[in-house]
Every structure is written in C-alpha cells, then in structure tokens.
Amino acid sequence: MRLTDLPLRQPAYVDMIDWSAINASEGQRLREFGLCEGASVEALNRGRVFFFFGHGPVACRIGRMTIAMRRNHAAAITVRTGPDGIAAEKTA
Template sequence: MRLTQLPLRKPAYVDSIDWTLLSPAEGQRLREYGLCEGASVEALHHGGIFGRGPLACRIGRMTIAMRRHHAAAIEVRTGPGEDA
C-alpha cells in the first residue's frame, strides 16, 4: 500500500521507495529526513480539500509535510513482513 493510502494514525514501515518518481533533489531531501527502507512512518493529517493537499506524516520522531506525489512513491507495510 502507498503512504497516501495508509489510514491516519496507523504506524507502518517503509517497504520500498520508487526513487524514479522523484527528482534527485527531492530524493536527497527525503533521505535527509531519514526516509529509507525500514523507517517507521505514520500518516497524521491529509491537507487540502478532500484530502488532496499535502500529507503530514511522522518519520521516526520527526513530523513533516509531504507533497502527495512524494508520498505516492513510498510503499509501506504495517508490521515486519506484513502488508498495510
């Protein structure tokens, strides 16, 4: 499941990231935030009308706002070896 599809407040882990959907600068920025395979993530809030705006999410202990197309590049699972 994509990070954009993760229910709010449900902890998950990054399973994979499709870096080809992101520019090199976007990918570098997300890596600097600690986003990598195995990182803990949690969707906190969907912004904008009908949840189409940015996504507030927690990566480890940091909370950031992420554009939806960035979040769509991130596959998550709810537990080790499980799908979300």
C-alpha cells in the first residue's frame, strides 16, 4: 500500500521507494531525514486545504522525526504493515 493510503496513526515500514518519481535534490533531503527501505513510518495527518484534490501535504513520522512531505512524494513510497514489517525491523 502507498503511504498516502496508510490509515492515520498506524505504524508501518517502508517496503519500496520509487526514487524516479522524486527529483534528485528532494530525494537527497528525504534520505537525510532517514527515509530508506525498512525505516519505520507512520502517517500522522493529511493537509486539508487541497484534500479533495489530493494535493495537500502529509505529516508523517520517520523513525523518531516528524516531517511534512508532498503528497506526490508520499505516493512514491510503498509501505507494509503487520508481522512482515516487524520481522524486517528486528533483522535490520
């Protein structure tokens, strides 16, 4: 499931990131925030200004850091929940 579809406050883990959907400088910034495959992530809030158009930002927690990211960046992130995600974090 995409990060944009993750229910609010549900812990998940990054499964895959489509870096080609994110320009290089913005991708580098997200990497510096700790966004990588296997990182814990949680959607906290979605911007309401453009909610019906799907353009508002997504506030999320990556590890222990809270950031706001563009919705198109969040849509490029595939996450997983449940036992598979827990096992991945324990081995990392």
